[in-house]
Amino acid sequence: MNSSTRIFALLGRAVDYSYSPLIHNTAFQALGLPYHYTIFNIAEAALVGDALRGARALGLGGFSVTIPYKQTVVPFLDELSEEATTIQAVNCIVNKNGKLIGYNTDILGFASPLFAYREALHGATIALFGSGGAALAAIEAFQRYFTPKQVLLFARDSQKAKSQLRSSLALERYTNLAIVPLSDYERVRECRLVINATPLGTKGRADGSAIIPLESNLLHSEHIVYDMVYNPTITPLLQAAQAVGASTIFGIEMLIGQAEQAFTLWTGEKMPTELVRQTVMAKLQEL
Amino acid sequence: MNSSTRIFALLGRAVDYSYSPLIHNTAFQALGLPYHYTIFNIAEAALVGDALRGARALGLGGFSVTIPYKQTVVPFLDELSEEATTIQAVNCIVNKNGKLIGYNTDILGFASPLFAYREALHGATIALFGSGGAALAAIEAFQRYFTPKQVLLFARDSQKAKSQLRSSLALERYTNLAIVPLSDYERVRECRLVINATPLGTKGRADGSAIIPLESNLLHSEHIVYDMVYNPTITPLLQAAQAVGASTIFGIEMLIGQAEQAFTLWTGEKMPTELVRQTVMAKLQEL
Known part of the structure; x- marks a missing residue:
């Protein structure tokens, strides 16, 4: 009843394409939790304040936050975790008895699949494409872990990228971060890790298929190629990397990594991660 | 996906006790609609505005509205149906592309089970207990149908009941309505229809079990006894009515009646009412 x-x-x-409902509803049902996860597409940033005040009044459990609101939500929250404060970007909100607390699980979610390569990355040069919330998480992850x-x-417009980053990060803290023009993409050769933190390559998008011209043989077997698109x-990009024997990390790993932490923040329970991964991979194979 | x-x-x-989730989720699933119905307990009236603005921003589909907010929601809505305007009480909200439209499906929901007694009620006297949103619906239903x-x-405090009704109804419109003190409950004998529009009799409530002293043999076989509690x-009250051979109408009929209309307003489809009734009755039997 x-x-x-x-x-x-x-x-x-x-963001109706998201796998987050599948991830969290699979986990909620597996643990028999009376929770339900869906998608709220907010038409414009001006409505985010109403959405969050409404969530508090309605008693919603919490949110994952994605493009383009990871920074927009920040001023409407009652408290931020230490990570979220550092990069002023939130991808997970918990409603704790009417108090909205913002977290950033992207940082650890991004880092976890890379821990296996920690030594390989010591003293290495890293190529990062993108300057949104996901790129912020990657930059902070390198700083921390x-x-x-x-x-x-790499940025199409270095000045714009700099001011975008400066609106969230204390740039002076990231002494080993350099913003280079996209036209210098040949420098990818000298890097050990190549990361796509842009939506380029997402199914159905018309704007080009990869962050670098794949036919120009920039990738080699020493590379680790990490695509956040899942x-x-x-x-x-990952196909081209596999073709030359490079190591690859699928975007689904970061998606599950950040979801795993959010799940525990909401429920206090551990996500049945293996079941979730199999369910998501099976769904992806269907397409 | x-x-x-x-x-x-x-x-x-x-209102966690409500059967509305069972009713609407049973119907949504039966028709394969990607909808989900839950309960939002709003702690206080002061949060209702945020809740409705949030619903608009989040793109929620709509609400049923119950105690104590059927009148509270009215000022926050963009439009009211004719019925809702008449009694200034809303029990169903539809979000139509960001426009929140208020309806009152209680009126017809209350009236439908009585249509079989339309002739019996012609020129009869009716006893109505209660002065909240549900009572308003009953008063308007008698006016219309x-x-x-x-x-x-019947009211404990006639003056208070009058001012409560006046805040919603144009009382002068209801020429056959008389407010009488609760102490005159003996007049129930002269009535043909007796209606409980109060929460008295609800499982788990401690405040008395019925609107009239059941041991005082006020009910007789000519009575029609309608309890809105389900x-x-x-x-x-219904047990006492059945014991003397009176006709009885269960509260579940009004609950399903108002839900049926709300379902169609939300989905444009007809509710599978018989399936819903069986599911609810089965659940009630389990208790």
């Missing part, structure tokens, strides 16, 4: 369920959701814009010589942030599972 | 579901919910306070001689509203299915 009391089938009242607590609502959790992904806050973003035009790894010891690279340099992080090269749909399709193997993006054109 | 896209298991994003549209959220509908009951707005009220401490029936031709009783008089509607006697949990338990057969309230003490």
Whole structure:
């Protein structure tokens, strides 16, 4: 009779493609939790304040936050975790008895699949493409968990990228971060790790298929190539990397990594991660 | 992959006992609709504005509204149906592309089970107990659908009941409505229809079990006794009515009646009512 369920959701814009409902509902059901996860597409940033005040009044359980609101939500929250404060970007909100607390699980979610390569990355140069919330998480992850010589942030417009980063990060803290023009993409050759933190390569997008011209043989077998895009599972960038024998990390790992932490923050329980990974991979194979 | 579901919910306070999730989720699943219905307990009236603005921003599908907010929601809505305008009480909200439209499906929901007694009620006197949103619906239903001689509203505090009604109704419109003190409950004998529009008799409530002293043999076989309380299915009042051979109408009929209309307003489809009734009755039997 009391089938009242607590609502959790992904806050973003035009993100119906997301796998987050599948991930969290699979885990909620597996643990028999009376929770339900859906997607709320917020039409514009001006509505984010109403959405969060509404969540508090309605007693929603919490949110995952994605493009383009990871920074927009920050001023409407009652408290930020230490990580979220550092990069002023939130991808997970917990409603704790009416107090909205912002977390950033992207940082550890991004880092976890890379821990196996920690030594390989010591003193290495890293190529990072993108300057949104996901790129912020990567930059902070290198600061916290790894010891690279340099992080090269490739940007179409270096000035714009710098001011975008400066709006969230205390840039002076990231002494090994350099912003380089996209036209210098040949420098990818000298890097050990190449990361796509842009939506380029996402199924259905028309704007080009990869962050670098794949036909120009920039990738080699020493590379580790990490694509944050998870749909399709193997993006054109990852295909090119596999073709030359490079190591690859699928975007699904970061997606599950950040979801795992959010799940525990919401429920206090451990996510049944292996079940979730199999369910998501099976769904991706269907496409 | 896209298991994003549209959220509908009951707005009220401490209403976890409600059968509305069971009703609407049974119907949604039967028709394969990607909708999910839950309960949002709003702690206080001061949060109702945030809740509704949030619903608009989040893109929630709509609400049922119950105690104590059927009148509270009115000022926050963009439009009211004709019925809702008449009694300034809303029990169903539809989010139509960001426009929140308030309806009152209680009126027809209350009236439908009585249509079989339309002739019996012509020129009859009716006893009505209660002065909240549900009582308003009953008063308006008699005005619209029936031709009783008089509607006697029994109230503990006649003045308070009058001002409560006046805050919603144009009282002068209801020429056959009389407010009488509760102490005159003996007049129930002269009535043909007796209605409980209070929460008295609800399972788990400590404040007395019925609107009239059941041991005082006020009920007789000519009576029609209609209890809006639906949990338990057969309230003490209905038991006393059955014992003397009176006709009885269970609260579940009004609950399903108002839900049926709300379901169609939200989905444009007809509710599978018989399946819903069986599911609810089965659940009630389990208790």
